[in-house]
Amino acid sequence: MSLSRGAIGWSRENLFSGWGNTLVTLLIIWLAWKLALPFFDWAITKAIWVDPDAQACRAAKGVGACWALITEKHRLILFGTYPFEAQWRPALAVLVLVALYIISALRACWRPWLALAWVAGLGAIGVLMWGGVFGLVYVENERWGGLALTLLLATFGIAFAFPLSILLALGRRSEMPIIRWLSVGYIELIRGVPLISLLFMASVMLPLFLPEGLTVDKLLRAQIAMILFAAAYLAEVVRGGLQAIPRGQYEAAQALGLSYWKSMGFIILPQALRISIPPLVNVFIGFFKDTSLVLIIGLFDLLTTVKVSITEPKWTGYGVEAYLFASAVYFVFCFSMSRYSQALEVSLASSAARTPVKEAG
């Protein structure tokens, strides 16, 4: 049997079995041809890649994509209004973040030193972004922007929201009524409000309530609002995982004399979080994209810098290219998260037959 024979056999069986199927198959091929080919033509063959004064782009308008916009404006898009000559600093900060993501993804690195690596990494990022020491010029965080800002908002958001959500989920299942009511109240209140209104409250209302002279900067306020928001959603996901753990696990931990926190930390949470990986990653991905909402309170995240990049008169009218680029960047991060979570599930499941086996009586 040759391979091609197999492929023909397969397509005959699945794509051309009967005139109805054949018709649908041909229609889809025709549509794909009609749509994909012009797109390829526009995006690759007829595209303008380098064009500092936007003349060639004008000429090719509607025929070829103007990627020259990205070539020209990539510094603005990636780093916002960060001082131009110092933009190697946010660039390096992004690399440090990505490196931290990668080592955190490797199971071999799941050791206590990973926490230290994060502390050191985030410290280095703080130094790079703010400066003011080691001869680096101080840059206030109003000028941070672009991909660097998006990644920082998302990373800090998840890093703080996740532990908070675990406490909330445990609180919601607590036997102490006050703790339970507080947790339920918090979760329901935050879930019942759109993120946009939380951000508005954080940026507009909060300063009104703070005493004279005490100011919390805009970025920090937005970050806190996002942490509070994400924690409420994550808490419900974690609670779902906790509920899936059989009662016998709680009892066995108690019966051994383990305290509440030890039984949660060693027995219940490791199992609950493992089965919650798919919905957790779902929330992480949603949260990563939600960081783009900070544009409404005037922070220059990736999507905002993309928008700004097409406001200069000679580059107006290239919104499609600009937003395609932004989408591609978001997609790379979200798709990596998604693939990683799938791989993690498989590796956790296959490392041993770990499901509790109940013998049939």
Added chain:
Amino acid sequence: MIELQAVNKWYGDFQALKNINLSIAKGEKVVVCGPSGSGKSTMIRLINRLEVHQSGKVVVDGIELTDDLKSVEAIRSEVGMVFQSFNLFPHLTVLENLTLAPIWVRRMPKREAEEQAMQYLGRVQIPEQAHKYPGQLSGGQQQRVAIARALCMQPRVMLFDEPTSALDPEMIKEVLDVMIELAKEGMTMVCVTHEMGFARTVADRVVFMDQGEIVEAAPPKEFFAAPKTDRAKLFLSQILGH
């Protein structure tokens, strides 16, 4: 060692335990039997406070069980429990299952805890399974691991809550053998079971419960030969009849 005095427990309107009085001496082996729903599991679970009683007194090893968490945790670390459904921790290896509590409750050094764990695995005849996960073992092996896990805390009392009910028949013996061995060593044991052969062999006393009450308590010879109450007679005829 264990004192239950006038203990009552309700689930809503349903009274699960009615005026339970039971005193168990050090080294004594007590088998608790009775029809399902008679409250025997509830009673045994009072002893390490997995269930909470509403009136009466439960005293274990001189400490009364109250809402005070510290005393409850102290008692739980002295009282080993084996469950019907094993309740091993599926995400940990057998060895980790055995060393977790000694390390984190008894503050035993890791190496020492592992040596002790291997020793108990040897006693329940499965040292070669130490690095497997519970899901890879048979039911009988899992239950033997569960017994070893409880023993690693060097408990003064062992509670067994229908330890063989979830097992295939051919695996029951291997678990009972371990329990008989344990009884011979003088462990104080309270065991809810329908294994009347086991009761005959090791029990000092058989406690028969029905509808939340202790109906009869007698040495096995007496209990099996001449049960005093009709309820016990009926139960024995049903359980031994086939």
